[in-house]
Amino acid sequence: MSVQSAIKRKTAPDLRVRKNGEPIVMLTSYHAHTAALVDKHCDAILVGDSLGNVMHGFETTVPVTLDMMILQGCAVMRGSRQALVVVDMPFGSYEGSKEQAFQSAVRIMKETLCGAVKLEGGARMAETVAFLSERGIPVMGHIGLTPQSINTLGSFRAQGREETNWAPIENDARAIAEAGAFSIVIEAVAEPLARKITQSIAVPTIGIGASAACDGQILVLEDMLGLSPRSPKFVRRYGNLGPAIEEAIAGYARDVKSRAFPGPEHVYEMKKS
Numbered sequence: 151m152s153v154q155s156a157i158k159r160k161t162a163p164d165l166r167v168r169k170n171g172e173p174i175v176m177l178t179s180y181h182a183h184t185a186a187l188v189d190k191h192c193d194a195i196l197v198g199d200s201l202g203n204v205m206h207g208f209e210t211t212v213p214v215t216l217d218m219m220i221l222q223g224c225a226v227m228r229g230s231r232q233a234l235v236v237v238d239m240p241f242g243s244y245e246g247s248k249e250q251a252f253q254s255a256v257r258i259m260k261e262t263l264c265g266a267v268k269l270e271g272g273a274r275m276a277e278t279v280a281f282l283s284e285r286g287i288p289v290m291g292h293i294g295l296t297p298q299s300i301n302t303l304g305s306f307r308a309q310g311r312e313e314t315n316w317a318p319i320e321n322d323a324r325a326i327a328e329a330g331a332f333s334i335v336i337e338a339v340a341e342p343l344a345r346k347i348t349q350s351i352a353v354p355t356i357g358i359g360a361s362a363a364c365d366g367q368i369l370v371l372e373d374m375l376g377l378s379p380r381s382p383k384f385v386r387r388y389g390n391l392g393p394a395i396e397e398a399i400a401g402y403a404r405d406v407k408s409r410a411f412p413g414p415e416h417v418y419e420m421k422k423s
């Protein structure tokens with residue numbers, strides 16, 4: 151047996167039991183080489199539909215397709231070894247019916263061999279979450295700010311900042327948890343509500359802009375690396391890769407123009423005859 155196959159990947163149940171334990175560490179990744187780095191330090195990797203923004207320059211996640219998610223899901227699976235890989239179901243691939251969701255999720259699971267899928271939506275998606283979970287597909291929920299609904303929401307705004315708006319969001323969390331989701335992402339939700347939800351449901355909550363009260367955290371990798379030109383208020387920058395990359399590119403351009411690159415060490419000499 152190869153060393154690689156002897157390493158057991160984390161599973162959805164492994165994350166499920168982390169409720170109230172050591173916080174769950176998650177980041178996004180869309181490709182093999184970053185997946186390998188993320189894999190060393192994270193419990194789970196999300197192949198997020200934010201790849202539409204980050205890789206393709208779309209303004210929203212609405213244009214992202216199932217094929218795009220599967221292609222990048224395969225890349226992340228090849229690059230990673232131990233983390234649970236979760237693949238986002240893109241807009242339009244699951245909302246039509248629970249059967250449509252099952253078909254899309256099966257394609258993702260079979261073609262990428264990832265360990266779970268994630269879908270956006272609360273109470274209205276509960277039946278679908280149950281349908282998939284009961285048929286062997288671990289589902290991560292996603293409530294609060296749900297970016298795929300941008301066209302009905304109107305803007306990316308934090309949720310639950312007035313107590314009068316809490317009830318439907320609490321109800322969403324309860325519905326998805328009781329439907330069998332193994333974990334739930336809470337995005338851009340006021341701290342007291344995120345804490346209340348975390349304390350009231352049996353599965354771990356993964357926060358993004360939802361405070362340290364959650365059972366784990368996730369960020370978009372390029373945002374926390376300082377590679378995204380703009381990023382939401384909830385991002386802390388752990389690096390400043392944008393300027394570092396630009397400096398390297400500028401150095402290359404300078405050296406090509408002055409013929410300082412390639413140097414003698416990069417040149418193929420003739421074989422001695």
Ligand SMILES: Nc1nc(=O)c2c([nH]1)NC[C@@H]1CN(c3ccc(C(=O)N[C@@H](CCC(=O)O)C(=O)O)cc3)CN21
Nearest residue numbers: 200203204211297305306307308370373378382383384
């Ligand atoms: N690169 C990236 N990072 C993300 O976190 C992310 C994506 N893309 N794409 C999908 C969704 C969209 N998300 C977003 C996008 C924008 C804001 C944002 O700009 N929020 C403003 C407040 C805007 C308002 O109040 O109108 C902020 O200041 O945080 C928040 C979450 C989170 N997700």
Ligand SMILES: CC(C)C(=O)C(=O)O
Nearest residue numbers: 178198199200335358
């Ligand atoms: C922001 C996270 C939770 C996400 O859904 C994504 O990256 O697509």
Ligand SMILES: [Mg+2]
Nearest residue numbers: 198199200238
């Ligand atoms: Mg997403």
